[in-house]
Amino acid sequence: xxxxxxxxxxxxxxxxxxxxxxxxxxxxxxxxxxxxxxxxxxxxxxxxxxxxxxxxxxxxxxxxxxxxxxxxxxxxxxxxxxxxxxxxxxxxxxxxxxxxxxxxxxxxxxxxxxxxxxxxxxxxxxxxxxxxxxxxxxxxxxxxxxxxxxxxxxxxxxxxxxxxxxxxxxxxxxxxxxxxxxxxxxxxxxxxxxxxxxxxxxxxxxxxxxxxxxxxxxxxxxxxxxxxxxxxxxxxxxxxxxxxxxxxxxxxxxxxxxxxxxxxxxxxxxxxxxxxxxxxxxxxxxxxxxxxxxxxxxxxxxxxxxxxxxxxxxxxxxxxxxx
Amino acid sequence: xxxxxxxxxxxxxxxxxxxxxxxxxxxxxxxxxxxxxxxxxxxxxxxxxxxxxxxxxxxxxxxxxxxxxxxxxxxxxxxxxxxxxxxxx
Numbered sequence: 001x002x003x004x005x006x007x008x009x010x011x012x013x014x015x016x017x018x019x020x021x022x023x024x025x026x027x028x029x030x031x032x033x034x035x036x037x038x039x040x041x042x043x044x045x046x047x048x049x050x051x052x053x054x055x056x057x058x059x060x061x062x063x064x065x066x067x068x069x070x071x072x073x074x075x076x077x078x079x080x081x082x083x084x085x086x087x088x089x090x091x092x093x094x095x096x097x098x099x100x101x102x103x104x105x106x107x108x109x110x111x112x113x114x115x116x117x118x119x120x121x122x123x124x125x126x127x128x129x130x131x132x133x134x135x136x137x138x139x140x141x142x143x144x145x146x147x148x149x150x151x152x153x154x155x156x157x158x159x160x161x162x163x164x165x166x167x168x169x170x171x172x173x174x175x176x177x178x179x180x181x182x183x184x185x186x187x188x189x190x191x192x193x194x195x196x197x198x199x200x201x202x203x204x205x206x207x208x209x210x211x212x213x214x215x216x217x218x219x220x221x222x223x224x225x226x227x228x229x230x231x232x233x234x235x236x237x238x239x240x241x242x243x244x245x246x247x248x249x250x251x252x253x254x255x256x257x258x259x260x261x262x263x264x265x266x267x268x269x270x271x272x273x274x275x276x277x278x279x280x281x282x283x284x285x286x287x288x289x290x291x292x293x294x295x296x297x298x299x300x301x302x303x304x305x306x307x308x309x310x311x312x313x314x315x316x317x318x319x320x321x322x323x
Numbered sequence: 324x325x326x327x328x329x330x331x332x333x334x335x336x337x338x339x340x341x342x343x344x345x346x347x348x349x350x351x352x353x354x355x356x357x358x359x360x361x362x363x364x365x366x367x368x369x370x371x372x373x374x375x376x377x378x379x380x381x382x383x384x385x386x387x388x389x390x391x392x393x394x395x396x397x398x399x400x401x402x403x404x405x406x407x408x409x410x411x412x
Contacts, residue, residue: 089384096388110391113372117380120371126381164382174364181357188342188350199364199389206382 003298004322006224006255007037013224015136015216017146018257019246020228021238025259025301027054028308028317029228030147031077035311036318038075042142047078047135049128050149055079060310068135072311076141080131082124089127090114125156133213155242158249161214168207175200217251224254226298231258231285240292255298257321258289263302365390365397373401 007013016033018026027048034046045068048055055077056062063069065081093114094106106114117123136144179197216223225246229239243253262279271279289297299321308317366373368383369390390397 089381093384093387097391100388101391107391109372109394110387113369113387114384116371117384120380123381130381171364171367174360174367178357178360178364181353181360185350185353185357188346188353199386202385202389206385209382 001255001295001298002322003033003226003255003257004036006298007033010224013222013254014142015144015146015219015223017148017217017223017225018228019148019225019242021235024228024230024235025257025308026228027058027147028259028314029226029257029301029321030145031055031058031308031314032317032321034075034077034143034145035072035314036322037143037145038072039318041074043074043076043140044143044145045076045078045135045141046145046147047080047132048147049080049132050147055147058309058314078135080128082127082131085127085131086118086123090118122160125160129161129213130209132216133209136216137212155245155249158214158217158246158251161210161217162249164210165207165214168203168210172200172203172207175203218249220250220252223252225251226254227256228259229256229289230260231282231289233285236285236288236292253296255296256289256293257299257301258286258297259301260303261286261300361393362397362400365393366401369394372398 001009007016016030018029018033020026030046030048034044037044046055047068056064056079059071059077061069061071061077063077064079065084066079068076068078071077094111097103097106097110105111132146175197179200217225227239227243229235239256246253262275262282264279264283266275267279286300301317301320304313304316306313308314368386371380372394
């Protein structure tokens with residue numbers, strides 16, 4: 001099966017993701033797949049959740065923090081600016097405190113906490129995670145293509161979601177118990193109905209957000225996750241390890257794309273030993289990849305004569321993958 | 324005042340006495356427990372305020388506005404040293 005066959009065979013898989021180690025071509029394939037789908041007439045959004053996103057570079061167009069930008073008809077790209085989002089979010093919290101208690105300024109102690117919270121390392125991941133929910137919930141596009149962060153981060157997202165989920169369950173239970181005590185006291189004092197617990201409502205909202213975002217990553221009906229790798233020993237080993245971990249988090253692994261394959265036809269030409277050795281090395285590892293992943297290898301993408309930036313180069317790659 | 328009203332008034336009074344004898348303490352106890360739980364809740368959502376790193380802060384910030392009034396009493400309680408008289412309270 002090829003990548004094209006896969007996409008055509010499973011049209012309901014509308015969330016496509018490319019993951020893998022850094023620098024192997026995740027952004028290239030995200031952009032290329034988006035380009036091809038857009039050419040087929042689908043409305044596509046390719047977006048990056050990487051703080052060091054490179055969609056701007058590949059499309060040669062500064063889109064950082066500008067929302068969904070139309071690159072060509074049907075093709076939209078977006079890079080989430082986590083910092084900006086966190087700042088807006090902090091301000092939203094401050095505003096809420098000011099209006100709730102009719103304050104001019106947020107008390108110093110509280111303000112310090114708000115600022116300290118933003119410096120936490122998990123803050124950025126969570127903010128991006130949350131932004132993704134907004135993007136996907138709108139449902140404006142036929143396809144959503146995630147240009148994922150390198151492996152470690154992606155796993156961190158997923159583990160964080162499950163920890164979050166349990167945490168929420170615990171505090172929701174505590175909150176519900178508190179409401180019980182409220183009710184008991186109210187009954188005994190024969191006072192009117194207790195006021196509804198707003199915190200409980202917030203908790204429900206948070207739980208919903210977390211479940212939506214991690215749900216997309218693990219939805220077997222709607223999501224396809226592709227690993228990008230290159231024919232080199234270390235990469236193969238790491239990919240295998242990562243695939244195991246992803247499987248544990250129920251990510252629907254759908255296939256592997258092998259990048260940077262030196263065209264074997266070159267071997268027939270008079271080429272320097274340097275290149276011939278690399279060609280030999282790749283041949284060995286390509287066989288290894290085939291025995292390890294077999295049918296799941298969906299594409300072998302050649303090494304191109306130059307780096308992939310700009311639509312003409314993206315088209316070239318698309319032609320190579322989606323022949 | 325009709326017989327009916329007199330009766331109701333007397334009943335209300337009787338209920339209040341009953342409440343004072345039995346219910347009040349229970350209600351107080353329920354509210355006290357609830358107060359303790361409120362503090363526990365703040366601890367597990369806003370522990371960072373005391374320098375105890377708790378969980379990812381992104382969503383706990385959403386809860387912050389609701390606990391603003393309780394925070395100073397909570398901090399006092401968390402940081403207070405315990406002594407014998409606490410047992411009597």
